[in-house]
Amino acid sequence: GNSVTQMEGPVTLSEEAFLTINCTYTATGYPSLFWYVQYPGEGLQLLLKATKADDKGSNKGFEATYRKETTSFHLEKGSVQVSDSAVYFCALSGDSSYKLIFGSGTRLLVRP
């Protein structure tokens, strides 16, 4: 079945540093890929998505490109802010389109 692996955290960065959070997946067919963000004590919010190979999702300065050849969907941001501190989840659509398979989450801590 489909699965997703993301880098373990926490990731600690200084403000304005470059961010990369790695995500790789195993899937049959052509799943859609997602990044969600969870701020403390809240539910998850969709950050960005890509539905086919070579698509780039982007939002709020974050980007991720659907790379079928490396089965990856790494999250990047050129200059992080303290307000970006949160837990980030990579996800892909499962064998059934209704279901999402989530990674274990990566906590990001940005220091002033």
Next chain:
Amino acid sequence: DGGITQSPKYLFRKEGQNVTLSCEQNLNHDAMYWYRQDPGQGLRLIYYSQIVNDFQKGDIAEGYSVSREKKESFPLTVTSAQKNPTAFYLCASSNRDRGYEQYFGPGTRLTVT
């Protein structure tokens, strides 16, 4: 504004009691989901429903029950059979028109002592 509401935000129960968590959506989504999140861990799927009056077990359904009598509502009951019920519970919904991207509620933190 459309969205998903979960109530209450915090819930406390004594061991051995059943408790029902509410989830309502006004997004007109067909599918709804319940997840459990434990500290420092990812999301685990408890139950999901694709249409009214139908639902399927997820990965960790034991000790939980659901109903889907209305499109807008998908309540989750945590029964006394659930051995470790203390957790953060998240409800979500999705629709075919949006590629099944899931929208989440704010969550309910359940503490059982």
